Amino acid sequence: MNSMIRSAVARGLRMPLVTLALIALSGGVQAAQPPQAHTSDVTAAQGDAAGSTVSYLRELMDSHQLTELRTTYNGTYGASLLFQADKLTYFVALFHDKAFWRVIRTDSEKDADSIYRTFAAQTEKLAQVDIDALRLQAGKKYAEQMVALNEQRLSTLRQDAARRQQQAQQVAALQQQARQQAVSLSSDLRATSNQLTTVQQNIRQLEAQQDNPELILPTSAADVPADGAPVAGTASTPAAQSGDGVSH
Template identity: 45%
Template sequence: MDYKWRVRRTALAALVLIGGMGTGCAQTPPDNSAAANAAAAAPVAQTNAAPAMKDEQAATPALPLAASQPGVLTPDEAKQNAAGNVAELQQMLRGQELAELRTTYNGSYGASLLFYGKEMTYYVTLFQNKTFWRVIKTSDETRAEAIYHDFAVKSGQLAEVEIRRTRLEAQKAFTDRMIALTQDHANRLQADLAIAREQQALVADQQKQGRDQANALQAQKTAAQAQLRTVQRQVRELQQQVEGGLPIR
């Protein structure tokens, strides 16, 4: 009996000792390595969360803020333009599938609003010398009209220098032509004046010669008349001598 009691007492003491160690372990603060592991895990979680937020933002479509501004392309229009709207439009024009709704010309620049009825699509173009510069494709009628108006205004602005140059070239050509005509008139007047002066000198010389000849003839006439009178007197004297002593009737 004593032996069994001592065994039980020893086992009970061991259980009490084990229970006290467990209580002490439960009250011991956490190890620093565990805290470090937890701290390291936090950025990883945040890093993993960041791509998720970015993916969510990327999945959310951007609002077309530029849609209200005619001169700015929406993302869809920019994508279409990059895909080759110019080539597409040229091919459609060759097929005569487009209707020309509006066209504005300013010098060599211009804007056109074209309509593809089969797909209810509008093509708005800005061109120079019949060569497309920009082509915007849209199915929004209001936006197409706004872009066309913007392109028409822009074509006028681009053509201002060209129109001014054309006018200045025409004015210069007109001035040059007037200078040439005036110079030609002056040359003709100069030629006429030279002829008149030459003719005047010729006439003056002829007049002088005529006066000199007239004076010489006058002198010759006077001398001839004097000679005639002398000869006539001699004739009368000779006649008297011949008829001297003859009866007079």
């Protein structure tokens, strides 16, 4: 197809722009593939006519002679419908990373809209891989962040568990010490209680003696018979003995 266009241009024939656009569309739009090299390489592969269209479009844009009617973006791919008002000419461009990939020029509004829709649909298909990759990359990054957060959480929980275990061991040691102390205190309490009982018994005996109105005198050695039993009615105190020896 490109050879036909170049041949027509070389012979100086002026073919209608719509015809040129349709020839280029039939030979190129359906076969449009993602660029395998730089835009300049792809443009060169499309022939001189396509290359001149791209250059001409750039000149018109630099001189602000075009009006942007429609533009579709899908990822890094896009399609634009541009209008040259002073010549009633339409330019339909397919671009990647804001660099023109394909440009078709036509005088027909209907053809321009059709080509634009075709290019727009192509950008959607071409960008799907990039969009999927972007989503997968974002999902991977999010998963990595979640892994890092959960690892940090796991580390914190492990530290807390270690502290709880250490505290439990300390509490167990204190409990054992307290039990041993309780046993010792229980033994001490029994001994003290026994001592208290003895002291209280002695107190009660002394109180009973103090409260007894009968006079009980101690016995002397002379009044104590050989068998050790005191003689009844005999004073045993030194004072009593001294009283008996006084002459009246």
